[in-house]
Amino acid sequence: MVLPMVPDMIPPISIDELKEAWPAYLARTERTNVKKAVIPLPLPVSIRCRIMQTFLKSGGEPTELLLAIVAQMPLDGSLLKDEMQRPLSL
Numbered sequence: 001m002v003l004p005m006v007p008d009m010i011p012p013i014s015i016d017e018l019k020e021a022w023p024a025y026l027a028r029t030e031r032t033n034v035k036k037a038v039i040p041l042p043l044p045v046s047i048r049c050r051i052m053q054t055f056l057k058s059g060g061e062p063t064e065l066l067l068a069i070v071a072q073m074p075l076d077g078s079l080l081k082d083e084m085q086r087p088l089s090l
Contacts, residue, residue: 010044010075015064018048018071022062025049047075 024039025046041049052062052070062070 008077010047010077012072012074013044013048015067015071017045018052018067019062021045021049022052025053029053 021041025041028038028041048070051073052066055066055070056062
């Protein structure tokens with residue numbers, strides 16, 4: 001399996017960029033029988049949207065504070081590489 005290239009540090013993004021990407025990310029993750037065109041998201045944006053989704057497990061819209069924290073928090077890409085190489089537990 002070929003893993004995507006993950007930089008050592010995931011760069012921060014703007015709050016507006018994360019806010020604009022959130023609906024597209026949700027559309028990519030919802031299960032449906034209808035095939036839709038998937039809007040590609042840059043890796044740093046996709047990773048940060050996934051983190052935000054983890055915080056919003058019960059649903060709801062992200063607050064300005066959550067957007068600011070997730071958009072700017074430092075992320076170490078080497079931890080993501082280790083996680084991606086781990087075998088899935090069934």
